[in-house]
Amino acid sequence: MKILQRYFAQEIGRNVLFVLIAFLALFAFFDMVNELKSIGRGGYTLQQATFYVLLGLPGYAYELMPIAALIGSIWALSQFAARSEFTIMRASSMSTGMAGMILVKIGVVFALATFVLGEFVVPYTATAAERVRLEGMGRSVSQEFRSGLWTKDVIRTDGLTGEQIGSRFLNIRTVKPNGQMSGIKIYEFNNNFHLLSLITAAQAEYRGNNTWELLNGAEARFAENELQNVTTAAELTTAISTSKFDSRKMVSEVTPEILSVGFSDPERMSAIDLVSYTKYLSENKRDTVRYEIAFWKKIVYPFAAFVMMALALPFAYLHFRSGGVSLKIFTGIMIGVSFQMINSLFSHLGLLNTWPPFATAIIPSLLFMLTAIAALMWVERH
Structure with a gap:
């Protein structure tokens, strides 16, 4: 079992890393092309544009980690199936449950990596990236508003x-x-x-x-x-x-961190910052739904790696005579894109319809997990 665990981890880890690097290179290229038209504005240089693009890569890595886990796992499991290795493993008493447990243990690594990126890396790199761009162009946050930036604060008898x-x-x-x-x-x-x-x-x-x-x-x-x-x-x-x-x-309860929300998306903020800012908005009688949804998505999103790897497992049971691996990878890409679209769609629907923030954040993952369970049951019967 330990040998299989190590073998699965090496193959899946290598493929996931390759897929993630390929995606990051693609997104970096498109971002760099998009930044070229801004070079020269207010002293914005090519070096600053490059630095801005590089600082944005951790954010893409956070968003793409579940998709990379899905495609990398499908790639590895499809190769096992194509080489009849998975058939030999099953003949050697490896059940579907054992294979699932192996993937769960590997998924813990991807979930932890996603959590670390989202909580400790992306909030700082995203803010730093916007600072580089704004400072390079000689602009400020409040220049986006005709009357300047407005915010509300509370006056208390003893400071805070x-x-x-x-x-x-x-x-x-x-x-x-x-x-x-x-x-x-x-x-x-x-x-x-x-x-x-x-x-x-x-x-x-x-x-x-303060x-x-x-x-x-x-x-x-x-x-x-x-x-x-x-x-x-x-x-x-x-x-x-x-x-x-x-x-x-x-x-004042207003701090530079709160002001920085003016050029940070809630999805790029850490869970701690989201809690702090939600409390600030609540105390000032302002709407908090958007930030509550972002908070629960921040908590739930790392577990998407488990969902994606559960979706990858049925592909090990499917055999094609030709073009099998490429077809499975293409299917994995479509599933990953669908997950991101539905996840984003539910965020907007939850905001418009005032759905409970936790339900809004977790329903997409639950839907795909149910799909994975149904697919596993189908391949087991056939």
């Missing part, structure tokens, strides 16, 4: 942990990829949504521990009780006080 006493809305003209802000306007309201103050600042720099330093700014404070009884311009002037400052600290 006290009772909520109000809300603030931040309008940021420019957000650099490193999180530095410029052209800031901050509107602070009490719990009754009466405007308390308007703060403007030329720049803001993050100092850690603390921003506002630089070269001014503040206009509005006395709520006095404004309600204003009848003349003189009284209005008295009710509004203004001041200037060179530097001021601001404790």
Whole structure:
């Protein structure tokens, strides 16, 4: 059993690695061709474009790992069948259950690799890739919005942990990829949504521990009780006080990581970041469904490797006189593409129809697993 396990692992691992490298090379080529038209804009160089493409490869590896596991496994098992090795293994008392357990043990490696890529590699390489591109073109995140970037924050009595006493809305003209802000306007309201103050600042720099330093700014404070009884311009002037400052600290739940969501897809964020950002959105009474679906997909997706390898096992029982391996590989590619399309389709349908996020994430894998079980039962009977 250990010898078979090692033999299966070597053949499948080699084929999966080959398929994954081939896919990555293909996607890198298409991305590079797409980036050529942007070279020269705002100082964007060929070296930066190449670096951007290379930083995007871990994201493709994460998405393609289940498909590579499927095609690589089909390739290896089809070669076993073509050389009659699988027939000899079955004649030597290797049952379908034993073959399945061998593939499950190999699938653990691919599932772990998928999890590591999605949780620890892709979130950082995806963010770094967008920074390289934006900095190369001399652009900022908020330039994508006509009025700048808007975000909401909560004001508490004791920084981040006290009772909520109000809300603030931040309008940021420019957000650099490193999180530095410029052209800031901050509107602070009490719990009754009466405007308390308007703060403007030329720049803001993050100092850690949820603390921003506002630089070269001014503040206009509005006395709520006095404004309600204003009848003349003189009284209005008295009710509004203004001041200037060179530097001021601001404790906020908004961090550079939250701002970076502006140029990161939820699918490329880590599960920890998704939990943190979902909590931030929930506290600010904003819709969280998209990020909840992305979170559950992040949890479920590594297990797709097991589903794909289960789909590959029936191919070992199919025999063709000619063109067998190529036909099986083509079928595997079609199955893999179908899985990605259905997985993406369910994400959009779940978002539009407000389906439970966990169900939206797991249903595609369950459908394909049921298909694999049905295929195994069919080949066992025939």
